[in-house]
Amino acid sequence: MPPWSAAPAGRLDEHVIDSDALRGNPLGDPHERPLEVYVPPGYDEEPERRYPSVYVIQGYTGQLPMWHNRAPWRPTFPELVDRLFANGEVPPVIVVYVDAWTSVGGSQFLDSPGTGQYHTYLCEEVVSFVDARYRTLASRDHRAISGKSSGGYGAMVTPMLRPDVFGALATHAGDALFDVCYRPHFPKVARQLRDSYDGSVEAFLADFRGRIAGTRETDFALIEQYGYAAAYSADADGTVRLPFDDTGDVIPEVWERWLARDPVLMAARPDHAEALRSMRAIWIDAGTRDEFHLDFGAVAFRRAVEAAGVADDDVHFELFDAGHRAIEYRYPLALAWLAERLTP
Incomplete structure (x- = not known):
């Protein structure tokens, strides 16, 4: 793997969102936030075509520029995304990279008087910003959320709290089974x-x-x-x-x-169980050597999803040989799986 980028097949746009939800947050963190939006190859050549969208959120301490940090011999996740869609074998989607960093390291993508209104920011402001500027299929049935670690936590709980916004999810080693x-x-x-x-x-x-x-x-x-x-x-x-x-x-x-915020326990509540049953696709995975034992959280969440009545055909569950870190190669697998299920 060369230590530099090749010319992308798609396009990655950089934006700044001026967030009303984050304005005046209790930590005094910026209310103007970076946002990156990837459009797949062919987007500009087919002006009538609309696309599903997948929102990608980060783990604890995650900041948007970190997506572009390069490890030796390994492509970055944005490069993996571009490769995934470059050959045309996977249905194209718009990929949205969301920033929800705080000065205490993260927000867990929740509304909280301790950090700010990050759930509202994501579901109301970021989604509407993207839908207004890009040719998305602006429906929960064609919109997914994906993340790892604390991002995986956000990917589990956000659709349970707002099934009207997100209709599919992928969680990689997400925080679950808090005990x-x-x-x-x-x-x-x-x-x-x-x-x-x-x-x-x-x-x-x-x-x-x-x-x-x-x-x-x-x-x-x-x-x-x-x-x-x-x-x-x-x-x-x-x-x-x-x-x-x-x-x-x-x-x-x-x-x-x-x-009360544990995804495993949330899934047992009737309203959240109903939200999970409405999902078009649920991807759950984790490494068998996860240092935070989030492989057990993945198993517990899979069982909770099953108990909620989600059909097996709508769930992909997998434990793989790895720890908690450096599992970015897993993300495109889930992204391809979601793309197939979000595309009309």
Whole structure:
């Protein structure tokens, strides 16, 4: 793999969205956000043709430019997307790369008084922006969402919350089964908070924001748990509640707020089960060596989807030999599968 890009077969457009939903967000993060839209080969030559769309969202700490970071001997995901559609064997779709970064590392693509209105931003503003400017098939039956890790979480919960917007999904190692993927980390984080900051979240945040991020060993683990709490368990006034106490044990009333956002448990609720049954396609996969045990989350979500009454023919489930990272080669497989099912 050469360490530079070849001329693309399609076109990648760069935009900036001025978001009303994110204006005045509690973290003071920018309300103007980058957006990239890929149109497949032939888009400009067939001005009457309309296309399905797939919205791609990122994992925790994901920022839009990171899609273009190149690893040795491996193409970037946008390059893989272009290759997928270059030979004409896969039905063409418009691919939308969404930015939902926050200064605490992510938003989980939810509306929260701790981070901002990122669910509204995605479902109302980003989708309408794309539909107004591109020849999409502007219907939930021809619109999917896809992501990995926290992006995989967003890909699971967004269609359950807004089945009128998204009619298909692909989740790669998405955050699910919170008792398994999140809870085991709480004692370690509580110890780090105690030993480095005398148990004070405020002291950690002041230190973290006052220097180069990542220069202390504890940085990522602490900001990650705080970021999740900002999405799952922030009070109406913006106060962020961690789900564990100084011993690392869960605080039941706060942990229940997290569990209410667990895709596995959400899928059992009648309205969300109905939303899942309405999906045209559901792709679920994860690596068998996932460091966060999200392979177990994938299995649990697959079972929850089955229990909700989704037909087997509408679901692709797969565990593959890999860890959590460097699985971008999986994304085009799901994208091709979604394209087949979203195309009229």
